[in-house]
Amino acid sequence: MELSIAQPDDWHLHLRDGELLEAVVSHSAKQFGRAIIMPNLRPPVTTTAAAVAYRDSIMKACKGNTDFTPLMTLYLTDKTSPHEIKLARESGVVYGVKLYPAGATTNSQDGVADLFGKCLPVLEEMVNHNMPLLVHGEVTDPEIDIFDRERVFIDRILKPLIQKLPKLKVVMEHVTTMDAVKFVESCEEGTLFLSVLSWLVLWA
Numbered sequence: 001m002e003l004s005i006a007q008p009d010d011w012h013l014h015l016r017d018g019e020l021l022e023a024v025v026s027h028s029a030k031q032f033g034r035a036i037i038m039p040n041l042r043p044p045v046t047t048t049a050a051a052v053a054y055r056d057s058i059m060k061a062c063k064g065n066t067d068f069t070p071l072m073t074l075y076l077t078d079k080t081s082p083h084e085i086k087l088a089r090e091s092g093v094v095y096g097v098k099l100y101p102a103g104a105t106t107n108s109q110d111g112v113a114d115l116f117g118k119c120l121p122v123l124e125e126m127v128n129h130n131m132p133l134l135v136h137g138e139v140t141d142p143e144i145d146i147f148d149r150e151r152v153f154i155d156r157i158l159k160p161l162i163q164k165l166p167k168l169k170v171v172m173e174h175v176t177t178m179d180a181v182k183f184v185e186s187c188e189e190g191t192l193f194l195s196v197l198s199w200l201v202l203w204a
Contacts, residue, residue, distance in 0.1 A: 026061070084122075085129055103140045
């Protein structure tokens with residue numbers, strides 16, 4: 001009996017840039033066929049042009065490993081325009097938009113501070129182009145215990161967002177609580193996903 005294992009994909013990959021990119025990308029390229037590339041560089045990858053340039057840098061650093069396909073993402077900010085989403089879809093290399101709440105994690109200082117006040121036109125355009133929103137789900141309120149920040153994010157941000165834009169595809173990345181798993185399970189099929197399952201469904 002022979003067992004064949006298909007080449008895996010990495011659905012949440014931080015390659016960084018510069019020397020770090022050069023040091024790690026070959027290891028990912030050797031093991032994985034495709035990877036969703038996180039955009040929280042310094043400066044962040046906020047435009048399609050920057051995503052294309054970053055992809056070129058990744059491929060150059062792969063040193064000839066042409067079997068590896070980086071799937072690029074944009075870093076959502078309060079200033080992202082709906083037109084940028086159109087450009088991203090037309091590029092053929094950008095596959096999602098990443099939401100970092102401002103101040104939540106590494107290089108997130110340029111992230112979203114006012115999702116409902118500043119980003120709704122962009123999110124509506126993402127619905128039009130079937131562009132998924134990849135979510136780092138936690139609030140940054142210092143009065144909220146660190147172990148409750150994912151649950152509070154769901155209550156304050158994610159639930160109202162899905163109610164407002166039910167056709168927006170959302171990926172909850174690197175969830176850490178049972179609250180998040182149960183919330184995903186409670187949503188309409190085909191709308192909200194956990195990281196690995198989502199990309200297998202959407203892009204495989």
